[in-house]
Amino acid sequence: MSDGEIYFSNNYRDLCEQNGTGAGFQFEFSCARCYDTWRSAFRPYTAGRVTGWVDRAVSSAWGAFGRAGSEASSALGGIVGANWGPAKDNAFKDAVHDAAAHFNRCPRCTHYVCGRCWNAGQGLCLNCAPDTAAEVAAAAQRGLNDAASQSAYEAGSSRGAAYDVNRPTQLVCPQCRTETHGARFCPGCGYRLAQEDTCRSCNAQLPQGAAFCPDCGTRR
Structure with missing residues (x-):
């Protein structure tokens, strides 16, 4: 994989903000089975904060700076915009790398799941390799429900025989x-x-x- 390539799944949400005091990079990744999420640490984008401050300063001093102030703000915004893409890519690479410690890729269904949805003994997700004890308990409950339903059906059939x-x-x-x-x-x-x-x-x-x-x- 070259430096310009980023391999990732679609199980993430982009929480990045480009401008203002909240400018920075953050990504949220989710488990494909239980949908629990993990967020990368927030990484501030200093240039985005700078342009937010300059924009406010230009707006408040519009009468003094006039067109020149507007052009200065636009120029700074262009610089900030040019830096945004590479900075975001670097932050995303780091987030994907950190997320790998929290998610496992199932070789059978190719979904990314969290540790609680992972069958470490089989090397598969719990959808592909369900927990045996859980499956036995679920099967026992289904058997109980089916038997009770059958008994209720037979009781209803007996009463139905007497219906005119x-x-x-x-x-x-x-x-x-x-x-x-x-x-x-x-x-x-x-x-x-x-x-x-x-x-x-x-x-x-x-x-x-x-x-x-x-x-x-x-x-x-």
């Missing part, structure tokens, strides 16, 4: 529009639900809401 699927139901009361959830009487107005449409005695058509057959008088 042929009983007529109305899910919405035709009188007050309340949802009935299959009840025999409306919980909103007490209306008797799922009544027969024809008289069971004479088979005459029954009007909605009728309590007796209008033809033979049989109670509905």
